[in-house]
Amino acid sequence: MAPTAPAPSFPSTVTVRVEHPVLPGRTRPVALVRLDSTPPGGLIIWGSEALGQLRDAVAGIDQSAVEAIVVTGSATSFGAGANLKEIRHAQLSGVSEHYIRLGHEAFGLLADAAVPTFSLVTGQALGGGLELALHTDHRVAHRRTGPLGLPECRLGFFPGWGGVHLLPHLIGPEAALRMIVFDSMRGRHARAQEALEVGLVDVVLDAVPGGEEWDAQWQRWVADRLAALDAGEPRRRPGTAGPVTEQQWHDAVDRARARAEQTWHGAAPAPLVAVDLVAGARTESRAENAERAVRAFAELVVGDVAKASLYAFELVSARSRKAADVPAADPRPLRKAAVIGAGLMAGQLASLIASGARIPVVLTDLDDERLAAGVQRTRDRFTAQAAKGRLTAEQAEQLGALISGAAGPEDLADADFVIEAVFEDLDVKKKVFAQWEQVVRPDAILATNTSSLSVTAMAEGLAHPERVVGFHVFNPVEVTPLLEIVAGERTGDVALATAFDLAARLRRTAVRVQDAPGFVVNRVLTRLFDVVVRAVDAGTDVAVADHAPDPMGLPMTPLRLLDFVGPAVLHHVGGTMHRAYPERFARSPWMDAVVAAGLTHVLPGAGEPRQDAGSYLDPEAARLLERTRAEHPRLREEAPASSEELLVRIQDALAEEIGALLQEGVVAGPEDVDLCMVLGANYPFHLGGITPYLDRVGAAERVLGHRFHQA
Template sequence: MAPTASAPSFPSTVDVRAEQLVLPGRTRPTALVRLDATEPGGLIIWGSRALADLRDVLAGLDTGAVEAIVVTGNERSFGAGANLKEIRSAQLRGASEEYVGLGHEAFGLLADAPVPTFSLVTGQALGGGLELALHTDHRIGHRGAGPLGLPECRLGFFPGWGGVHLLPHLIGPAAALEQIVFAPMRGRTLRAPEALELGLLDAVLDAAPGTEQWESGWQQWVATRLEAIDAGAPRRPAGTPGEADAQEWEQAVEAARARAERTWHGAAPAPLVAIDLVAAARTQSRTENGDRAVRAFAELVVGDVAKASLYAFELVSARSRRAADVPPVPPAPLRRAAVIGAGLMAGQLASLIAGGAGIPVVMTDLDDERLAAGVARTRERFAAQAAKGRLSPERAEQLSALVTGARGPEDLADADFVIEAVFEDLEVKRAVLAQWEGVLRPDAVLATNTSSLSVTAMAEGLRHPQRVVGFHVFNPVEVTPLLEVVAGERTGDTALATAFDLAARLRRTAVRVQDAPGFVVNRVLTRMFDVVVRAVDAGTDPAVADRAPDPMGLPMTPLRLLDFVGPAVLHHVNATMHEAYPERFARSPWMDAVVEAGLQHVLPTREEPATGADGYLAAPAAELLERTRDPRRAAPATAEELLARVQDALAEEIGTMLAEGVVAGPEDVDLCMVLGANYPFHLGGITPYLDRTGAAERVLGRRFAAG
């Protein structure tokens, strides 16, 4: 089953070889199948040629001459999944059946082996790598192994090599559906101890692969299991039905279907297909379910959503390795940083820089008491990470020592990178930068964490405006991977290159953005919010307006997003956008009243219940809406009308941004929305969605065609 003549050739990236060894206390040999990357230190990635090699090696084993088969990966991975370039090629040609079927054929030889089989999960085991391990009777990992998971639903398809059948029979249908559907759609994976608790791994050893302790540890574990089988213990081959009865299985499937509909509203078809395959796995054999999976995969993978999902994944992966549009000049050395401000965001920035770049960070504030509290709060972040096991206590103590409070202006004089995180007001920020410019070295980079204000305006009047750069880190700082590097009109290449260098050291994906109100993420989000709130002001039921974008499958409704970031924050960004583009961004009487009243949220909470006939808004927000609405201008819209307005508004705004040169191309907008706003892969970021819904052509007369 080699690739067809018309198919592109993808060289194998996996070396597969078999040897024999006799385990401690045993007399008969065990077959040890070693997997390694053809590139030194590389990941094990399964393409067609590699699968054919694995099939041939497994088929060539004399199972009558060995008592067991053990499959092991290299120190970095047991398997990092399928070759996405080959899937993309098959996707474009509409020819995935052969590739997917070959995986079932190769892996199935392990499930059908007449002797006990074992997998040594030596590193990460993702997608097809984990599915290979599921085809063996037992899986052994080590404490540092991972990530483990089945990310395929997020990529627009599903675990096509048997995971939808094998995992529910191993750990139960409810737990399996969580790992097949919901965890990957949130980008979550497992570490080895979690996989052990779930029943995905049978044992987790303390020793790491490549050590004598690891070799002796896994050999002893396998030998002990073989002794138990010799003594009459039952062997449980892969795919053996578990303990779940028909009622438990059906309940788990129906609960998953309902949850998927509530979450994505049909915008992401892959989860529903995966759920159907898990449902069928209760009564189907592994091979029957596999045949159905091959057909379902071939149909799903050529769809627009799968193409958009894979485009978004490849875009994120490529940009996480190498940023685009970085000036071809060396960055300035980064030996010491400073943060102006001691509030919540300032503390998060200080801990991010100290923990990511490993350099001293000094904080400063006008109020000594607030500064001391900010430094203490920042240091507590490291202690909290140690308490959760993310840092060793020693490392947490080292990082805490890097964060200090300034005793005077001279403590910032030697800083190489200084970032302000003060109140989001242009005049306040200009005053702060002007104040500190005289203290800092002329070559120090002066950055602002503004979310929407003009970097160019902040640099006006400074002696060295070329060193001022936007460095917009998103909330929550610890987990949001995007960083907008904003170039003002006079920002120099060295400042930009230094900002990109620091972003890489902080493990953030940086996107170069030209100075414009709202930059990218906040501009797009605010435009969508503007459409929804205009409709509420005009008499549309808040529930209808807030739920109108549901068919997009966004992570939050617009009003939920409002509550998440805070009405005052989003209202401030909207004011910036209204001032710059009054024809496209309106002032909302309701939002004016909400912010003036100091409301922290508009949707109900346990402490602040809903009111009104529909019970959708919190009581204070509902009362303000009744007070600010003008019934003479009431023009309620349907959900369908509003969705079309949202689509058209987003197409218009992104088209305008591209015409203004805010970013280099639509792929930059997509990257920003995936990483900065958690937009789902099934949208492709946003522009492929606007293409396939026709919004781009309706508004711009052309497609974005980024994906």
């Protein structure tokens, strides 16, 4: 008989220490539970062994000898949640109940304590870290506390250590469901002031951890609360219902359930499980709700969606820390940058480089008036950020001073990095590079922000084609974290290394892409759109076609995406793809007509389609569709029989295109495709990017004869 493999070990990286200080003005000590990370400055992560440490430490407190229990984190972390390696093991082994029960047991000791309990939320508090704080009576924050949130639904499960029960009782079911489900799926977290406004924390102190003033302020606040309790103020224990009626609770749950169903169409099961647990929390005890949560977690965490979600999260986390495929060459030092153009994209690039790299950026344009307006618009972006509190007035002024307009070619002569942001036309871009190559230094990097055109073709005829590199930044520039770094046939390692170095300084996740039409994101998006618009051209009901991909739970429908980027832009990329791969990408007569007519959108109003018959499209877009369908009757032979058939066509087309993309060597593997789609197109974690989904629905095997990933 083969020996049994030893169970994997997940050593604790958390230290738990109990001290017994006496607070100012008090006579009895408190039990101060200090949490820290064994790697200095690391995160407090709750694996099984760490939870056991906490349980034993709290259980060992003689509550008859203390007047309160105070839990405090390190200067930077109160808790970063569960150990994802242990969660991954639970997915593969199918065993998670012990781990989840242990969290309830350890944290529950605080909720059941005979003495008042407090959490000093000293740094970030995410997932299990925030759930720990919810098990205490009070939460004390400071002005730099955060982020705070419950990101579990985005990872394919839900807050498994009591958050679904405690949070709605603390801040109300509507606010709790927003945080547990919708903020989680968006990857959004709260900061201290917002947490105070919704009632998640009791107070935000001015002092920050690490100094005597912090200790003085929190001790004074806790002492005052204890004095108030001594005076007869009732203690509000964790899980105590607030002033919410039964009907209000039901209404909040019903609204959240309807919104979740409409948004993800069942593609992401975790939100609905979380909603159900919040629904039960109104009448269930903490223990009863915990028992349901343990069972639901054990079932959900082993599912394909949770596996895909965690895969995507780990992929994004790893690449955000260290890019892959970076050449070993030393990057060029960057002391000054230049942007060719002064339009909207040029200004966004200039502000991104100035704020991220903290170097001067000069803009240039053929029109002096347009150049002046572009420079001012870019500076105004910093002023607007200061008005929103994202920058100080001084920082906005300093960044604005880095932006200037070129009085003449000599102002670009000393630029180390020159990026063009002109009209998306190959001949125009080639002329721009040919002109400015004569002006800038021989070792300056020439970058293009093209979304689909050939970087290799742009470098043709230049004296130094090895310094031309693709630097594709996505819209909206301020918030989209992906950067496709495109290597043309003659792009050198120094240019690539410099582009990766700048991407890191801009806090962008960079993916190396070999030069090919559409690169990765636009190629995949355009293929999906191509299948849908072919069906529309062929006579499929527009609403049916637009919503056929709904079971994928994408961030927007294809026609909403069309309106978001603009018909002319998406049609231009489609033209590039059709010329490169005419057997897979078609020309749409309807899109030809829409762009020729200068329409800026095809859906009515602000892009939110109305569902009543006959009004799904903007009237002019509908008229053009009716005309083009009449002019191309043969296209009707291609119409799918149903939305289900169209969804299968979409799945198979995506599998085919990604398979071709990988065969061409555009990126190193399917993981790069998934990373690009998550960060560049906001594809949800529950798809795993895209390739795990195509494996899951069988499209990869139907089309390619094999899966993208081993099962």
